Amino acid sequence: MKVSKLLLVFLIPVLLIFAGCQTTNTEMQKDTLQGTVRVSGAFALYPMMLKWAEEFQKVNPGVRIDVSAGGAGKGAADALGGLVDLGMISRSIKQEEIDQGAYFVPVVKDAVFPAVNEKNPALNELLQKGIKKQVFIDLWINDKAMTWGEVAGASSTQKVVVYTRSDSCGAAETWAKYLKTGGLQEDLKGVGVYADPGIAEAVVKDALGIGYNNLNYAYDAKTGLPVAGMKVVPIDINENGIVDENEKLDSKQMAIGSVRNGVYPSPPARDLNLMTKGNFTGVTKEFVKWILTDGQNYVEETGYIKLTPMQIEDALKKV
Numbered sequence: 001m002k003v004s005k006l007l008l009v010f011l012i013p014v015l016l017i018f019a020g021c022q023t024t025n026t027e028m029q030k031d032t033l034q035g036t037v038r039v040s041g042a043f044a045l046y047p048m049m050l051k052w053a054e055e056f057q058k059v060n061p062g063v064r065i066d067v068s069a070g071g072a073g074k075g076a077a078d079a080l081g082g083l084v085d086l087g088m089i090s091r092s093i094k095q096e097e098i099d100q101g102a103y104f105v106p107v108v109k110d111a112v113f114p115a116v117n118e119k120n121p122a123l124n125e126l127l128q129k130g131i132k133k134q135v136f137i138d139l140w141i142n143d144k145a146m147t148w149g150e151v152a153g154a155s156s157t158q159k160v161v162v163y164t165r166s167d168s169c170g171a172a173e174t175w176a177k178y179l180k181t182g183g184l185q186e187d188l189k190g191v192g193v194y195a196d197p198g199i200a201e202a203v204v205k206d207a208l209g210i211g212y213n214n215l216n217y218a219y220d221a222k223t224g225l226p227v228a229g230m231k232v233v234p235i236d237i238n239e240n241g242i243v244d245e246n247e248k249l250d251s252k253q254m255a256i257g258s259v260r261n262g263v264y265p266s267p268p269a270r271d272l273n274l275m276t277k278g279n280f281t282g283v284t285k286e287f288v289k290w291i292l293t294d295g296q297n298y299v300e301e302t303g304y305i306k307l308t309p310m311q312i313e314d315a316l317k318k319v
Helices: 002-031 046-059 072-080 095-099 123-129 133-141 148-152 170-179 196-205 252-260 282-292 294-298 309-318
Strands: 035-041 063-069 086-089 102-117 161-165 191-193 209-214 230-232 269-277
Touching: 035 046, 035 072, 035 282, 046 063, 046 282, 046 294, 063 282, 072 086, 072 102, 072 269, 086 282, 102 170, 102 196, 102 252, 102 282, 102 309, 123 148, 123 230, 133 161, 133 170, 161 170, 161 196, 170 209, 170 269, 191 196, 196 209, 196 230, 269 282, 282 294, 282 309
Parallel strands: 035 063, 035 086, 161 191, 161 209
Antiparallel strands: 086 269, 102 209, 102 230, 102 269
16 A cells, blocks of 8 residues: 555546646647748638638747738749749639649638729719619620610610630629620720729729729728728629619628528639649648638628538548
8 A cells, every 4th residue: 555655646646747747738828839831812812811821820839920912823833833832712713723733722702793883973872773784794705785774774875894814813704604604804805904902993093994803802891891092893783673682782790691591602602722833731731721711701801701510521531
């Protein structure tokens, strides 16, 4: 009995010390996670990635995350070329990219929205009736010259000015797929403008202009309302000639709700992806895992739409 007591007295401090060492090592591993993650690509994912980078670096001060926007095409080329660790891709991944070793997971949802100038000559009719899909097809695919009266069922005889993206991007390809089965960005007609901010600026400056923007470039981050000088136009989804309550896009919250509830069509609603070449490794892998877990807590406050629990589970298995 005395021997057992002595042994117990000896073992308890040893076990406590061992347990303490284990905790310290775990904490050290977390604190000493080091490296640089280079990210480039889609404007659609850029604001979200900035937020993720900021929050991840707070808990991992040894990690540096460099983020730049330039369009989904650039993100894919940079990732496959080894120029960056992660490419932000705002469209589906192409088979030729997979053949080159592209490996990817979805990380968040977004959507593309049509927009006009707030001084549009048929604005009241547009907001009351919306625009039917065929009109969008005539403007962007068929390159049909139309007046705003013809678009909105109004009296205006002023000609519509159509804007599209000049840079290779997911927003344009997604919009093209909505308007044409198997559509490509090259199918879209209109005045080419570089980047999401560029196309928004073009519409704001042109009272007769119409364009399309990703969620966080169509709406102001602070107010949740459309960008100053611009109005997001509802799509008359059921084509009844009137904007129903669930088709309204007056605010970012309405737009998010429409996408989340499945009312807004897909496309132009879609998943945004992160791409690498081969597989996620090292600090990049830890960053992507964090995005799919703790990082999802920042999605809605940044103005995006969360993945479904099943999507997150499947993505984590891939990582």
